[in-house]
Amino acid sequence: MPDGVHVRVGAGRYAFDVRDVREVEDRQRVTAVPGAPAGVLGVCNLRGAVLPVVQVNELLGQDAEGGRFIVIADVDGFLAGVTVDEILGVEPLPGELEPDAAAGVRGRALVDGELVGVLDTGEILRLLADAAG
Amino acid sequence: MDERLLSIFRGEATERLDRMVQTLLAVEAGEGDAEAIRELFRHAHSLKGTAGMVGLGDIGTVAAAVEDVLSQARTSGELDPAQAGPLLAVTDAIRGAMEGRPIDAPAIVAQLRGSEAPAEAAAPAPEPEREPELARTNGGAPAARPGVRMLRVSADRVDDLLDVAGQALTGLRQWEHAVGDDVDEFTRDALEQGETLMLGLQHAVLDLRTLPLASIVGRLPRAVRDIAAAEGKEVSLDLVGVDAQLDRAILDTLPDLIVHLLRNAVSHGIEPPQEREAAGKPRAGRIVLRAETRGSEVTLTIADDGRGVAPELLARAQSPLELADLLATPGLSTAEAVGDLSGRGVGLDAVRRDLEGLGGAMLVTSEPGAGAEFMLRLPATLAVLGLLLVERGGQVFGLGLTNLEEVVESDQIIVLGERVAVDVRGEAIPLVDLADVLGMTAPRPASGPAVIVAALNRRVAVRVDGLRGEREGIVKPLGPLLAGVPGYVGATFLDDGSIALIADGRHIVRRSTTVAAPVLDAPPAAPARAAETAPKVLVVDDQFTVRELQRTILTSAGYTVLTARDGREALEQLAQEPDVRLVLTDIEMPVMDGFALLLALRDDARWATLPVVVVSSRGGDDDRRRGADAGADAYIDKAQFDQRTLLGIVQRLVEQP
Numbered sequence: 001m002p003d004g005v006h007v008r009v010g011a012g013r014y015a016f017d018v019r020d021v022r023e024v025e026d027r028q029r030v031t032a033v034p035g036a037p038a039g040v041l042g043v044c045n046l047r048g049a050v051l052p053v054v055q056v057n058e059l060l061g062q063d064a065e066g067g068r069f070i071v072i073a074d075v076d077g078f079l080a081g082v083t084v085d086e087i088l089g090v091e092p093l094p095g096e097l098e099p100d101a102a103a104g105v106r107g108r109a110l111v112d113g114e115l116v117g118v119l120d121t122g123e124i125l126r127l128l129a130d131a132a133g
Numbered sequence: 134m135d136e137r138l139l140s141i142f143r144g145e146a147t148e149r150l151d152r153m154v155q156t157l158l159a160v161e162a163g164e165g166d167a168e169a170i171r172e173l174f175r176h177a178h179s180l181k182g183t184a185g186m187v188g189l190g191d192i193g194t195v196a197a198a199v200e201d202v203l204s205q206a207r208t209s210g211e212l213d214p215a216q217a218g219p220l221l222a223v224t225d226a227i228r229g230a231m232e233g234r235p236i237d238a239p240a241i242v243a244q245l246r247g248s249e250a251p252a253e254a255a256a257p258a259p260e261p262e263r264e265p266e267l268a269r270t271n272g273g274a275p276a277a278r279p280g281v282r283m284l285r286v287s288a289d290r291v292d293d294l295l296d297v298a299g300q301a302l303t304g305l306r307q308w309e310h311a312v313g314d315d316v317d318e319f320t321r322d323a324l325e326q327g328e329t330l331m332l333g334l335q336h337a338v339l340d341l342r343t344l345p346l347a348s349i350v351g352r353l354p355r356a357v358r359d360i361a362a363a364e365g366k367e368v369s370l371d372l373v374g375v376d377a378q379l380d381r382a383i384l385d386t387l388p389d390l391i392v393h394l395l396r397n398a399v400s401h402g403i404e405p406p407q408e409r410e411a412a413g414k415p416r417a418g419r420i421v422l423r424a425e426t427r428g429s430e431v432t433l434t435i436a437d438d439g440r441g442v443a444p445e446l447l448a449r450a451q452s453p454l455e456l457a458d459l460l461a462t463p464g465l466s467t468a469e470a471v472g473d474l475s476g477r478g479v480g481l482d483a484v485r486r487d488l489e490g491l492g493g494a495m496l497v498t499s500e501p502g503a504g505a506e507f508m509l510r511l512p513a514t515l516a517v518l519g520l521l522l523v524e525r526g527g528q529v530f531g532l533g534l535t536n537l538e539e540v541v542e543s544d545q546i547i548v549l550g551e552r553v554a555v556d557v558r559g560e561a562i563p564l565v566d567l568a569d570v571l572g573m574t575a576p577r578p579a580s581g582p583a584v585i586v587a588a589l590n591r592r593v594a595v596r597v598d599g600l601r602g603e604r605e606g607i608v609k610p611l612g613p614l615l616a617g618v619p620g621y622v623g624a625t626f627l628d629d630g631s632i633a634l635i636a637d638g639r640h641i642v643r644r645s646t647t648v649a650a651p652v653l654d655a656p657p658a659a660p661a662r663a664a665e666t667a668p669k670v671l672v673v674d675d676q677f678t679v680r681e682l683q684r685t686i687l688t689s690a691g692y693t694v695l696t697a698r699d700g701r702e703a704l705e706q707l708a709q710e711p712d713v714r715l716v717l718t719d720i721e722m723p724v725m726d727g728f729a730l731l732l733a734l735r736d737d738a739r740w741a742t743l744p745v746v747v748v749s750s751r752g753g754d755d756d757r758r759r760g761a762d763a764g765a766d767a768y769i770d771k772a773q774f775d776q777r778t779l780l781g782i783v784q785r786l787v788e789q790p
């Protein structure tokens with residue numbers, strides 16, 4: 001099983017497939033983009049590149065918190081920053097997943113006695129892009 | 134030599150050279166096959182023949198030497214990629230010779246003979262003695278010198294390089310911003326030097342993205358002659374300044390626009406030979422395509438000496454921009470044209486739309502009976518844009534300078550029933566709030582300037598909280614996630630590393646009809662003076678911000694203000710507006726500087742006593758003296774610029790008997 005980047009969004013624990021993650025950054029200054037769809041906070045300057053920053057708590061049914069960190073997701077060269085509240089570490093992704101109806105979640109499994117939602121980063125970015133028209 | 138014959142040869146040779154260059158680049162990349170060699174041989178052979186016919190013996194000799202090299206390659210079935218470089222250099226030398234530059238045929242022939250031998254081909258070719266004359270002298274163009282190998286690099290890789298250069302510059306500026314002013318001299322110098330180097334790097338990479346306009350217009354003189362001949366007319370096209378550099382992406386779109394305008398000029402502008410002779414004009418019509426670089430902008434003018442725009446249309450337009458608006462109104466040519474008399478608008482709406490898609494703008498001037506001039510203003514590159522930074526709701530936005538006309542103050546606001554508009558010299562321009570147009574919520578500004586944005590044949594005044602200066606910014610795309618959000622052409626970085634979104638002028642104009650008019654916090658004030666009696670002042674400065682600052686100050690004091698971007702535009706403005714009472718001019722400007730303008734004015738009886746105030750950042754006594762010698766009436770140092778001084782001087786000079 002590939003590794004996962006385990007994070008906390010609101011009260012929930014989630015994991016990104018490490019192959020979809022380029023790096024993790026402290027939250028940057030975000031410039032709002034008026035007219036952008038809900039979920040897109042704006043853009044930030046990541047070492048000279050313009051990076052869209054998105055918030056997934058609504059999609060995942062979690063309360064919005066500070067979003068202290070940005071997980072820089074890279075799906076087939078499509079880059080976006082996803083805000084999360086806490087970085088829990090890198091651990092293998094659970095092998096067998098229970099199906100989950102939530103959008104952007106591939107499935108769930110118990111890790112260390114806690115339910116972890118394994119994120120479908122590609123779907124999350126697609127959903128946000130579709131919302132943008 | 135028969136000029137007509139020569140121009141036919143130039144047309145044909147340019148076409149052949151273009152094809153040879155393409156094939157040679159393929160050969161150099163290792164993609165040259167037997168068919169490529171046959172094709173090259175054919176072109177060289179034809180060039181040799183026709184050059185001899187029109188008496189260009191040197192070109193013939195050089196083409197013959199190229200033919201020899203290719204003849205051997207044809208026999209062996211392969212051309213060494215290392216030979217492509219020297220051959221490319223020869224195509225450039227031939228092109229140069231056609232444009233009247235000297236060509237050293239014996240040196241080129243000797244060099245080609247040398248590179249024929251396979252053993253020598255691999256070694257760097259010797260530098261020819263007269264290399265500077267062979268090299269193309271058009272700045273950053275791909276100057277293929279003999280002995281210098283050309284690289285074929287994909288545009289993506291150049292863009293990657295531009296990206297990295299831009300990042301390095303942004304990083305350095307962020308650092309400079311972070312350390313602030315409180316640093317020792319050594320650190321300050323090191324940072325400044327670093328920035329200079331980084332800017333140099335960025336410009337060097339930008340140069341890689343650009344090509345001379347000549348690369349797309351070479352065949353046009355012949356095309357114009359052919360179109361004209363088909364209509365029983367005689368028309369020549371002259372190309373001026375076509376070494377101006379433009380972004381490849383712009384050069385891809387431009388040919389269609391230029392051909393359209395040329396076609397219009399031939400079909401609707403230039404009269405048939407008999408009509409021209411009856412009007413006392415030369416039998417053959419003349420079109421001039423002229424390119425000029427001004428800072429980050431290239432101005433392309435297509436001027437013909439035909440019958441010009443119909444007087445009844447001219448009478449309806451107050452300015453070159455309005456005339457372009459009028460001619461580009463869809464349906465004008467069918468609804469109002471009387472035959473060819475005013476049919477200059479055929480398809481101009483499409484030309485204008487494509488031009489605005491590139492971030493450009495169109496202006497038209499015409500004199501009935503004497504011709505018409507279409508001026509296209511284009512950004513030299515799509516990667517860097519001249520921007521005016523404005524602030525609204527605590528956020529900084531960029532507006533492309535090519536879409537901007539001027540900045541007006543709130544006291545010119547008028548209410549027309551439900552609509553709120555700005556009075557600009559008698560014209561009511563609808564006013565909108567930038568926040569509404571972009572869909573952001575921000576408290577209404579109590580006062581603030583409005584920027585006049587022109588696009589899609591319309592003008593809109595856009596209210597902002599304040600202006601934050603003018604700059605050249607690298608344009609970054611917002612990426613696929615935000616590509617569907619309308620209203621932006623991209624983003625750029627500010628000195629502190631934060632991002633400013635660049636608003637799309639076309640979106641602003643489109644949205645302006647659906648958003649609510651801004652609420653007024655103060656009743657509009659009456660203009661200080663009636664427009665008819667307001668003295669006219671001409672402001673000349675190449676910087677938009679400076680022009681607008683002076684315009685704002687002078688307008689609020691009751692003057693009517695005209696503007697020009699350089700000395701030449703100033704003279705053009707004066708010719709149209711003879712009742713200008715005073716000129717305010719900068720010194721350092723492109724095309725024609727302030728000193729030259731002063732001398733030209735003092736030399737002309739009409740303007741010899743017109744008051745001229747020099748406003749310059751060159752505060753030195755020398756300049757002050759030079760200005761005074763050239764006939765300036767007053768001198769204002771930009772570093773000590775203040776509103777009251779300016780108004781005091783202007784008032785004194787305008788009201789003097």
